[in-house]
Amino acid sequence: MNANRRVLHFVVYAITIYLLTSVVAAALDWKWKPVSRINLISDITRKHQGDDFNGTDSLNNHDTSSLLTITAPFKDKASDFGLYRTGHLITNFNIDTNTVALERFIKKLYDLKNGKMQKIRIAYFGDSMIEGDLLTQTLRKLLQQMFGGNGVGFVPITSQVSQFRTTVTDNYSGGWQDENFKTDGDKSRLYISGHIFRSNGDWVQMKDQTVKDTSAIIEKSLLCGYVPHPVNITVNNAPVTIRANNVFNRITLDKSKNFFIKISVADIQFPVYGISFEAESGITLDNFSFRGITGVEFARIDSSFLKSIAAENPYDLIIFQYGVNLLFRPYDKNFSWYARTMMPVINKIKNCFPESDFLLVSTADRAFRYGDEYHSAVGIDSLVKVQALLAFETGSSFYNQFESMGGTNSIVQWVSQNPSLANKDYVHPNFRGAEILGQYFFQAILNDYEKYSRTKK
C-alpha cells in the first residue's frame, strides 16, 4: 500500500498540534523554557523587551548604596563617582578631569623620562585574564619603550602556563612542591604571587625573552622567605651559600648582561618564590596571575609579612584586575558581598604598601548564553559599579576596562570577529585581544601622564 498519504497526515497533524501549542503558549505567556525556546511563532511575535536581560541598566541600588559614604580622600574635593563609567580613563573621581589620577607614579615617570636614573616598579595582579603574561607583556613593552627599562620582572618558579608564556622560557625539574591559594595549609606567608615553592634537589632555569638590548645589565634576584640556617644553592651550576634571615628576602644572584639563570635548591625548609629580572633603572612590571581568584584571597596573607615585602621590594603602582570569576553564574546581579569582603583587603594592601599608588581595573566583558544567543552577563554593570565603588571608597584610582573594550556585548563581537579576539568561552580575550587591551591601558596611562607633563611646560 502506498504510504505517501501517511507522510502528509503526519506532517499536517504534527505541525498543527505544534502550531496550536505554540500559539497557546505565546498567548498565555508560558515561561517554561523548554517550551518557550522552541515556540514556532516566537520569531513573529513581539518579545517582552529584555526577558532575559532584565535589570541590566536598572541596577538595584540597595546592593551598593550602603557603601556610598564618602570618606577621607574625597572630603574636600569635588568628586564625581559617575566618572567610573567613562572608558579609556584612569580616574580618581576628581570632578576636574584634568588632574592626574596616579599622582606619585606619574611624577616618577616624568622624572624618569627627564633623565633621573631610578627604578619604577609596577605590580599587576590579576586572574586568568592576564595568565601567560597576556596584556601585561604589551603594557610592559610599551612602557619600557617609552620610558626605558629592561627585564620581564617577576617569574614564579613553576606555572601551569610556563610552556606557553612567550616572554620567558622556563624549564624546571618535576619535584618542586607548590603551596598556594588553592592548596590546604597555612596561607599567611604565601608570597603575593599566591605561591611558595619548595624543593629537595630540584632545579629551574629561566631565560628572559623580552630583552632586546644585549648591552643591558640585568639583575637576577632570588625572592625567598625566612630560613633559620644558611642555605647552599647552586647558581648557574656554581655553589653559593645564601642567608635568608628576614621574613622576606631579595637576594641578587647575578648582575650581568646575561638574561639567563639556572638555580637548584636542596632544602625543603627554604621557601622560594621566584626570580626577578630587572634593569638598574627604568620600568619593571611584575605579572602576578592566579587563575580562578577574585582578590579576596590576599586577606589570608599576614600584614607584617606584606610590609616586609613592601620594604624590600617596593612598588610605585599596584594594579588589581579581578572580577571575571565572580561572574560564574549567568543570572547573578548582587555583588555587595564582594564589596564587603574586598574592601578590607584593599585597605590592607594599601596600608602595607604606603608608597604605592593603587589602581583598580574593572572586569572585562564576559557573556553567557541566554536562550539562543550570547549576551553580556546580566550582572556585569552591577559588578563594574561595585568595583568602582571599592576604588572610590578606598581612595584608589579606577580604570573601566569593560567600557574601554567596548562595553555591553563587546566580548560577543570579539569572539565572532575574524580573526577572533577572544575565546569561545566568552571570557578570555586571546593574545590578539589581550594585545588590544594592553594598548588601550597603556594609552590611558599615557593620557594621565600627559596631564602631568602639561603642567610642567
Add this chain to the structure above:
Amino acid sequence: MFDFEAFFRQFLYDPKNPLLFNNGFFVFFFALFISVYYLLRNNFPARKYLFCFFSLYFFYKASGFFVVFVILSAIVDYFLSNAIYRQQNKKMKRSLLVCSIVFNLGLLFYFKYTNFFIATCNELLKTHFNPLNILLPVGISFYTFENLSYTIDVYRGHFVPVKKFTDYLLFLSFFPKLVMGPIVRASDFIPQINKPYVISESDFAKGFYLIVSGMFKKLIISDFITQNFVDYIFDDPSRYTGLECLFAVYGYAVVIYCDFSGYSDVAIGIAKWLGFTIPPNFKSPYQSKNITEFWRRWHISLSSWLRDYLYIPLGGNRKGVVRTYINLMLTMLLGGLWHGASWNFIVWGGLHGVALAFHKIWKQKTEKLFKPVENSAIINALSVLITFHFVCFCWIFFKAADFSVAGDMIHQILHDFDFSVWGAFFNNYKPVLALMLLAYLLHSIPDDLADRVIGRFRKIPLLYYIGVFFVFVLLYGFFKSSEPVMPIYLRF
C-alpha cells in the same frame, strides 16, 4: 503580540539566520510543500516545477542571492552536457568537457580558494596582495561536484543527458541535499524524478527514523558537546590539561560525525518521504577495522566521487606501484582541500593518504600472517581502536584553527596529561560526558540493526510517530534552554 513586519521579514533571506532544517520557518515551509506536492503528485510536470521552485526558494533563504549560481551552473551544464552528448568529434567532445570542468572548478576556486592562494602567495613570495572580500556561497562544494560528475558521466557515455532543463535543475537544486550533501549522482537520482510518488510503509518508517535520529545527532548531541566543551578546549588548549584535551578530541570525533551524518540522514530521510532514494552517506565509520574501511564508511558520497572522478582518471592502480601511491596521495590531498581552504585540511588529507598507502603495504605484507586470527575478537577490537585513534589524531588538524593550536593540543596530551584532575573534570562535564558516551554506544550498534527492526514494522498508528516526534521536540527544547556548562580550572 503579532508582529506583521517580522512576519513579512520571515520570507526574506536573513544572513544572521540562514535557513536550516531546525528553523521554525522550515517547519512551515515543509508543511506547505508537502501539502501541495501531495495534491500535484500525479501531475509530473507541475510537481517538478513546484519542486524546483521550493528548492530554489529554500536555497535563497539559506544563502541569499547566491542562488543565482545554482541556476547559472545548471544552465551552463545542461547545455554543455547535451552538446557533449551530441558531438561526434572526439576532440570537440573533449574540449566541451574541459569547458565544463573549467567553468565549474573556476567558480569553486574563485569563491573558495582565491584568498587562500593570495595568503599562500604572500607568505611564500613575500608579496603584498590584499585578500578579496569574497563570501562562500553555501553548498557550492557540493553542487560543483554534482555538476562535474554529470558532465563527465555524459562524456564517458555512461549516461544520456536529460532532455528537459527542469529535470537537471531539480537534480541540482533538490532542497534536502543542497546545502550539505550528500553528493548525489545523476544516474541514481534522475530516473526517480518522473516516477509515481509511491513509498512503502517501511520507507515511511525509515524516513521518520532518519529524520528524527539525524536531528537528534545534529541538534542535540553535536551542538551540546560543541558549545559546552569542545569549543572551549580547541580555542586555547594551552589553558587546559592533556586529559581535557584528549577528551576534547574524543568529543570532536563525536561532534563531526553527528553533525555531518546527522545532516545527511535528515536529507536522506526527507528525500525518502518524498519518494526519492539517496544511498547512505555514513555507515558507522568508527567501527572500521582499518583506514581503508573507514573511507568506505565515512562520507561515502564524497569518497566514491573522489575515487571515480579523480583517483581513477589519474590512473588509479593501473600504472604501476609508484604511480598508485602518488595518485592516492594526490587524491587525498585534494580531498582534504575540498573540505576548506586551509593548510590544516591539506595536512589532514595528507595524513589519511599516508595511512591509506601504509595500510595497502601492510595488508600485502601481513595478509598471510594474520589469516589464522582473522576472526579473533581481540585483534578486531584492537584494530578498531587503533583506527579510531588515528582518525582522532587527524581530527586535531581538521578542527584546530591553525598549526600552533594543533601543536598545543598534541603537546598537552603528550606532556601534560595529569590523571589527577579526572575527578574534578568528571564532575564539571558530567552531562557532556554522558552525551558522548551515549553517542559512542549508539555508534557501536551494528549498522543493519535499525534496518532489520524497521523492516519488521507493520503499520504502526500515526499517533505513535507523533508521540515520538514531540518527545524529540521537547528534548530539543530542553537542551536548547539548558544552562551552559562552563569550563573550570582543574589546576592552579
